[in-house]
Amino acid sequence: MKFLSLAVTALLAFGLTPSPGAALGADDLIYGYECQRGVCRKLELTEKNFAKAISLPVCRLFCGSNIGTLWPKPTGAVQLEPVMRQVDISSIAFQVSGTDNKDKLWKKVEKRWMDQLNAKIPNRRSLTKGGYRFTINIHTAETELPTRLELETDESYVLNIDSNAAGQVNANITAASFYGARHGLETLNQLIVFDDIRREVQVTANASISDAPVFKWRGVVLDTSRNYYSVKSIKRTIDAMAMVKLNTFHWHITDSHSFPLEVANRPELSKLGAYTPSKVYTHQAVQDVVEYAQVRGIRVLPEFDSPAHVGEGWQHKNMTACFNAQPWAQYCVEPPCGQLDPSNSDMYNVLQDIFGDMWKLHNPDVFHMGGDEVSVACWNSSETIRNWMTARGWGLTEADFMRLWGHYQTEALKRLDIVAGGAKVPIILWTSRLTDEPYIDEYLDPQRYIIQIWTKGDDRVIQKILKRGFRIIVSNYDALYFDCGGAGWVDGGNNWCSPYIGWQKVYDNNISQIGGDYPNHVLGAEAAIWSEQIDEHTLDNRFWPRASALAERLWSNPVEGWKQAEARMLLHRERLVENGIGAEALQPQWCLQNENECPVDAYTS
Numbered sequence: 001m002k003f004l005s006l007a008v009t010a011l012l013a014f015g016l017t018p019s020p021g022a023a024l025g026a027d028d029l030i031y032g033y034e035c036q037r038g039v040c041r042k043l044e045l046t047e048k049n050f051a052k053a054i055s056l057p058v059c060r061l062f063c064g065s066n067i068g069t070l071w072p073k074p075t076g077a078v079q080l081e082p083v084m085r086q087v088d089i090s091s092i093a094f095q096v097s098g099t100d101n102k103d104k105l106w107k108k109v110e111k112r113w114m115d116q117l118n119a120k121i122p123n124r125r126s127l128t129k130g131g132y133r134f135t136i137n138i139h140t141a142e143t144e145l146p147t148r149l150e151l152e153t154d155e156s157y158v159l160n161i162d163s164n165a166a167g168q169v170n171a172n173i174t175a176a177s178f179y180g181a182r183h184g185l186e187t188l189n190q191l192i193v194f195d196d197i198r199r200e201v202q203v204t205a206n207a208s209i210s211d212a213p214v215f216k217w218r219g220v221v222l223d224t225s226r227n228y229y230s231v232k233s234i235k236r237t238i239d240a241m242a243m244v245k246l247n248t249f250h251w252h253i254t255d256s257h258s259f260p261l262e263v264a265n266r267p268e269l270s271k272l273g274a275y276t277p278s279k280v281y282t283h284q285a286v287q288d289v290v291e292y293a294q295v296r297g298i299r300v301l302p303e304f305d306s307p308a309h310v311g312e313g314w315q316h317k318n319m320t321a322c323f324n325a326q327p328w329a330q331y332c333v334e335p336p337c338g339q340l341d342p343s344n345s346d347m348y349n350v351l352q353d354i355f356g357d358m359w360k361l362h363n364p365d366v367f368h369m370g371g372d373e374v375s376v377a378c379w380n381s382s383e384t385i386r387n388w389m390t391a392r393g394w395g396l397t398e399a400d401f402m403r404l405w406g407h408y409q410t411e412a413l414k415r416l417d418i419v420a421g422g423a424k425v426p427i428i429l430w431t432s433r434l435t436d437e438p439y440i441d442e443y444l445d446p447q448r449y450i451i452q453i454w455t456k457g458d459d460r461v462i463q464k465i466l467k468r469g470f471r472i473i474v475s476n477y478d479a480l481y482f483d484c485g486g487a488g489w490v491d492g493g494n495n496w497c498s499p500y501i502g503w504q505k506v507y508d509n510n511i512s513q514i515g516g517d518y519p520n521h522v523l524g525a526e527a528a529i530w531s532e533q534i535d536e537h538t539l540d541n542r543f544w545p546r547a548s549a550l551a552e553r554l555w556s557n558p559v560e561g562w563k564q565a566e567a568r569m570l571l572h573r574e575r576l577v578e579n580g581i582g583a584e585a586l587q588p589q590w591c592l593q594n595e596n597e598c599p600v601d602a603y604t605s
């Protein structure tokens with residue numbers, strides 16, 4: 001078709017200049033797009049309409065929204081001038097002020113950014129040569145690079161892009177911290193597209209964005225005990241988290257099913273507890289994950305879940321109760337059962353060694369001590385524990401076993417404080433019987449403990465916890481448990497928290513409303529994958545893009561619902577796949593290319 005030769009001429013509607021001389025082949029596009037009444041409309045290219053036709057990525061940047069294709073949406077002012085500049089990718093340069101530009105952390109950030117850019121280009125050999133020189137200037141207030149992300153770290157940034165007649169595009173990112181600057185780079189990358197009509201890498205010519213997260217805690221939980229995940233798959237999860245500015249990878253690394261973590265002074269734990277010798281997270285592997293995450297602006301939060309959810313690896317120590325007891329349903333919620341024995345003083349020495357390795361490897365600003373699903377029946381089945389309690393004049397009622405739990409928590413915390421060198425870091429515990437009245441007042445200090453909520457979002461206990469001054473992290477299972485919706489594995493039917501939770505419910509799960517009268521006590525939220533029926537081969541499509549919906553909720557806390565975000569979500573899902581993430585498909589691709597023609601509300605509103 002003769003008119004296809006025009007594919008290398010000006011796309012005048014968006015200020016693009018001619019790019020002559022590009023050869024066309026059998027893979028040339030037949031379709032382009034045109035912005036009509038705020039919606040990108042697909043059209044067959046002809047000589048008559050070609051001057052107005054643009055590629056889908058360019059159209060979606062400017063058509064109908066002041067936030068273009070950005071995910072998560074910024075919280076501050078956004079100005080995007082609808083003009084694109086071709087980028088000479090061989091001329092891209094980074095300039096970092098306030099620190100050594102050759103620092104290895106910034107070099108890794110730069111490499112990752114370039115890898116993301118290159119992922120946009122389907123065929124480098126067909127790329128149109130030439131374009132503007134592109135310089136990325138990064139300014140932070142830090143005189144030294146941070147050793148870790150902390151609760152009070154300022155993650156805000158300001159991004160400005162300008163271009164001039166001399167063929168230069170400058171992107172300037174200003175931030176208080178490394179983490180804010182990194183987020184600014186993530187946004188900048190989303191303002192760069194591959195124009196598949198002109199075969200150019202293009203960037204918005206002029207832009208201004210100010211941005212900062214609403215919630216400081218934005219994460220996911222991954223259980224690597226029920227099924228093992230390779231370091232490669234964990235890194236892939238962290239890559240996707242970075243793309244949407246999530247900042248906490250909560251690593252539920254051990255459980256009763258397996259103990260895959262190397263502990264230097266207790267090698268028997270992983271030797272007896274790992275599924276195979278190759279399914280162990282060595283110190284080197286953990287350090288690799290932690291460093292990989294920092295480059296991407298993410299803390300790795302280790303969790304040693306206790307005193308319940310303990311079993312494999314603890315054989316021969318006589319430090320547990322009801323391990324693998326049968327019938328299991330009498331002692332725990334799923335097999336194998338197992339809980340630590342708080343009456344065994346030597347057990348706390350083992351805890352100290354586990355905590356010590358975790359502290360050394362993670363240097364955490366917050367520590368997770370688990371506290372999930374403790375069973376009174378399990379402890380009560382142990383003659384050793386019963387005798388220890390009665391020798392102290394205790395009874396064997398629930399209140400007495402909560403006293404036993406309080407004793408464990410006090411002694412375990414002492415050991416953590418020792419390995420932390422006296423640093424009183426905040427401690428996270430899951431909601432449980434211990435966080436209920438009256439035990440929460442007897443055993444937990446709101447100045448020290450953060451409570452992670454896993455009950456339903458409308459559970460009245462949440463307000464009781466908040467009014468006592470506790471800060472919370474929300475993981476309500478009715479919206480943020482991503483393993484829900486599978487078949488039952490210990491009985492027939494579906495698993496306990498079915499049905500499957502769609503991204504729409506995740507997006508509309510209003511964290512502020514869950515905080516009720518105490519919204520300032522809500523640090524943020526985490527989506528969880530418990531791995532009874534998930535492993536690294538199904539990991540990506542369970543997390544993504546649903547975790548992206550959570551990311552926008554936590555970063556922007558939008559007043560609009562999921563319907564207003566759907567078109568951007570479809571494009572964002574394509575970006576995840578482009579970067580090697582096996583994100584779940586949400587709709588036929590036809591819906592992506594024919595904006596607003598699939599939602600029913602488009603015709604009924």
